[in-house]
Amino acid sequence: MNGYLHLNASFLQSLLFAVVISLFNGIAYAVHVPDALVETQWLEDNLSQVVVLDVRSDLKSFTSKPEFIKDKKTGKQRIAKIGGHIPGASLVNFKEVRADRKVGKKIFKNMLPEKSAFEKLLQMAGVNKNSSIVITSKGASSSDVLMAIRLYWQLKYYGHKDLAILSGGMAQWLLDNRKVSTISKPPFKGDWAASAERDELFATSEEVVEASLQTKADQLIDVRPIGQYLGTHKSSSVSAFGHISAARNFPTELLFTDELPIKVTSKQQAAQLVNALNIKTEEDKIVYCNTGKMASGGWFFFSEVLGYKNTQLYDGSMHQWTHEGRPSVTMVME
Numbered sequence: 001m002n003g004y005l006h007l008n009a010s011f012l013q014s015l016l017f018a019v020v021i022s023l024f025n026g027i028a029y030a031v032h033v034p035d036a037l038v039e040t041q042w043l044e045d046n047l048s049q050v051v052v053l054d055v056r057s058d059l060k061s062f063t064s065k066p067e068f069i070k071d072k073k074t075g076k077q078r079i080a081k082i083g084g085h086i087p088g089a090s091l092v093n094f095k096e097v098r099a100d101r102k103v104g105k106k107i108f109k110n111m112l113p114e115k116s117a118f119e120k121l122l123q124m125a126g127v128n129k130n131s132s133i134v135i136t137s138k139g140a141s142s143s144d145v146l147m148a149i150r151l152y153w154q155l156k157y158y159g160h161k162d163l164a165i166l167s168g169g170m171a172q173w174l175l176d177n178r179k180v181s182t183i184s185k186p187p188f189k190g191d192w193a194a195s196a197e198r199d200e201l202f203a204t205s206e207e208v209v210e211a212s213l214q215t216k217a218d219q220l221i222d223v224r225p226i227g228q229y230l231g232t233h234k235s236s237s238v239s240a241f242g243h244i245s246a247a248r249n250f251p252t253e254l255l256f257t258d259e260l261p262i263k264v265t266s267k268q269q270a271a272q273l274v275n276a277l278n279i280k281t282e283e284d285k286i287v288y289c290n291t292g293k294m295a296s297g298g299w300f301f302f303s304e305v306l307g308y309k310n311t312q313l314y315d316g317s318m319h320q321w322t323h324e325g326r327p328s329v330t331m332v333m334e
Helices: 002-024 040-045 060-063 116-126 142-158 170-177 205-212 226-230 265-278 293-306 318-321
Strands: 051-056 067-070 078-080 090-093 100-104 108-112 133-136 162-167 220-222 287-289 311-314
Touching: 002 108, 040 170, 051 060, 051 142, 060 090, 060 162, 090 170, 108 318, 133 170, 142 162, 142 170, 142 293, 162 170, 162 265, 205 220, 205 287, 205 311, 205 318, 265 293, 287 318, 293 311
Parallel strands: 051 090, 051 133, 133 162, 220 287, 287 311
Antiparallel strands: 067 078, 100 108
16 A cells, blocks of 8 residues: 555656646647737736747847836826836847858858757747747837847748737837836747748749749839839948849838837738739739848738738848849939
8 A cells, every 4th residue: 555655656746747847848838829910918918828039139128127208298108218028038139040041152141040050049049849939029110020020930931830929019018017027037948949941931032033024923022112122222231233123112111100119010001002002912922122131021011911821031132132143123314
């Protein structure tokens, strides 16, 4: 009898240990993100069951205190400086999200990292294979939101399905008076691993060439500012002015709201914008910019907001295109 009790106690201890380990490894997560964009209330209600990844380039702000000022006219508090983070969030340095990558004989900057490097980045951020992920940013500019979207696209490419972006980011979290932490704790190392390489989300230069020849297909979408599209201005990351032949311009400014907190344009307004610019939604889409960051926003806009899943991102964008010596079109009158 005593031996039975001893064995039974040992079994219970082992079972308890397994449950604890499973909790750390994320196996006990039951919630799934409801959509590609979630609101702060949903995240607060489910915070213990998701992994929050906070993507920033301003790393010091992660542990600094937020600052507010009172509007003299309305009496309402406004954000003077975004600081702190959502409790339990893991900081992801945006500079580590993308990497140099060799294509053919050339090396291009700010590209999709190799699988092993990306796996290591996610593991060090405490992400597990079955984690439900919410990605956030400071939410103070379109550049902030694009950092979150870029990480989202890379996770999608490598096969992760259960993920979302926090609408309005940290700016919305602060405006909603939710709890804020300024203490940074290193997360437990996760076991995240890529489950796929979804090439249907990724466009190569050769696929862009083919799309550029389809002059009536509306396949290529250039999300850069109109000056760069027309060829009056040029980013230092590209070696020639202008755009890819047959591309239509859909400037990045149309993808986001213009007041703090910065959010992705609503589905209703997005559909109206596409219709106003006479972009054919039934055609396959390849979105590009200068280095793939703005283009990730265009991909999210068409694929995740409007639901056009036949959308690809040209990762190398004009940086790769022009450095490969491929032709561009300008509309500058002399």
